[in-house]
Amino acid sequence: MRTFDMTPYYRSSIGFDRLFDMLDTAANRADWPPYNIERTGEDAYRITMAVAGFSQADIELTQNGNTLIVVGQRAQDDGDRQWLHQGIAARGFKQTFSLADHVRVEGADLVNGLLSIELVREVPEQLKPRRIEIDSGAAAKVIPGHRDEAGREAAKAA
Numbered sequence: 001m002r003t004f005d006m007t008p009y010y011r012s013s014i015g016f017d018r019l020f021d022m023l024d025t026a027a028n029r030a031d032w033p034p035y036n037i038e039r040t041g042e043d044a045y046r047i048t049m050a051v052a053g054f055s056q057a058d059i060e061l062t063q064n065g066n067t068l069i070v071v072g073q074r075a076q077d078d079g080d081r082q083w084l085h086q087g088i089a090a091r092g093f094k095q096t097f098s099l100a101d102h103v104r105v106e107g108a109d110l111v112n113g114l115l116s117i118e119l120v121r122e123v124p125e126q127l128k129p130r131r132i133e134i135d136s137g138a139a140a141k142v143i144p145g146h147r148d149e150a151g152r153e154a155a156k157a158a
Contacts, residue, residue, distance in 0.1 A: 043121040052113035
């Protein structure tokens, strides 16, 4: 149940559809299985999910663009068991995480019922900030065919 009405924001904003969809999804997110999200470095993250009873073969990880999907589906029981009490959840799950740009899954590990998913943000070199040197002006370059304010072709520097 959503407690905040975003309708006014939908009417007055353009291009934020993905953000509002993420907020809607987060408000309706399932709480099972429980998970932690931690920052392990400047550009490194880890999602740890409690998936007791699931094996590696029962869990599927998929990264599709900026979406990480974790699906757990246990093999069907043979039906020979007669449960007196079944307190361990054996139901399947599907958990979806929205990732920021340039975040990719580096690896995953399942140890003692905890699924750890390692994430890393790798910003491409062309998108990283870079320092631009300023020329002193003494050796100004003249572009052939370039005209000055008076419309004359600029003289070439010797």
